[in-house]
């Protein structure tokens with residue numbers, strides 16, 4: 001039975017549905033009680049909180065269910081704990097039966113589960129003929145979404161109902177869950193590069209060609225700034241007047257922001273954090289200077305930024321004192337360089353990356369402060385795919 005179950009779970013959705021159809025027919029028979037008790041028992045154990053109007057919900061869901069074609073096969077959500085418990089309770093081997101009986105059985109199963117669960121949850125028949133358990137708990141395991149790894153992480157809507165993972169996702173991007181990096185390319189048409197791009201960032205920097213690279217010329221000066229928590233990171237916007245020159249081109253500094261842990265890796269090594277200094281030239285091309293941040297002494301410029309953290313997200317906090325970005329640069333200005341992309345949607349390519357080789361220290365306390373806001377906001381490593389990496393001798 002274990003091997004059989006494994007096969008069922010590995011099977012594509014259609015096959016899974018076919019396999020489950022006879023199972024539901026069994027419910028019409030003598031073994032229904034076992035299954036119901038198993039599901040209900042698991043539900044009671046897993047989800048102690050209750051929806052307010054399970055019955056009203058069940059009625060609404062039954063109405064929704066009526067829109068489903070009578071021949072639609074039924075399936076239980078496969079990888080949830082409830083389904084796992086149900087699998088343990090299900091003893092019967094599949095037996096063939098007409099689809100119309102399955103439909104009637106499904107209705108009855110749905111009704112019976114609703115009765116047994118009482119205030120602990122409600123059963124919804126999904127559009128594709130599967131049954132979903134609805135509860136109020138935020139720790140609810142997600143419904144099945146075959147083929148979307150990001151959707152396998154626990155998630156729920158604000159009213160506590162499990163998110164319907166089968167619904168096309170147009171929500172905000174994030175670093176985990178349904179809007180996580182694996183899904184970025186599908187969230188919006190303009191994010192397609194996140195999935196289809198072949199020169200993406202970040203990468204694990206290794207096997208660079210050591211050369212006498214021209215140093216990056218940093219023309220930074222004390223500048224007024226404001227801090228914003230944009231929901232993805234802490235970003236510092238600067239007054240104009242800061243720029244770099246590299247490869248004979250001048251790029252003006254737009255903003256800088258942080259990632260934890262570092263997005264860049266050097267020979268596989270990841271750092272506590274990094275700072276990305278985003279510059280743009282007259283034609284709109286981007287050059288990003290990455291400063292790796294490691295645990296050590298306190299970093300005065302970062303402390304100034306942290307001191308000016310806004311209380312609210314998406315509200316810019318204008319600082320009263322200026323900052324001098326020279327303070328954030330390492331003393332050794334050697335760097336790695338390669339062509340990549342933005343590391344956040346829309347993942348646009350054609351970005352010149354300049355990664356400083358020497359990490360800059362910041363204190364554990366300073367790292368902790370950022371961690372409280374963003375414990376993890378680093379995009380996973382992308383394929384270098386044979387791109388040339390150069391590094392200063």
Ligand SMILES: [Zn+2]
Pocket residue numbers: 257258259276343
């Ligand atoms: Zn960044």
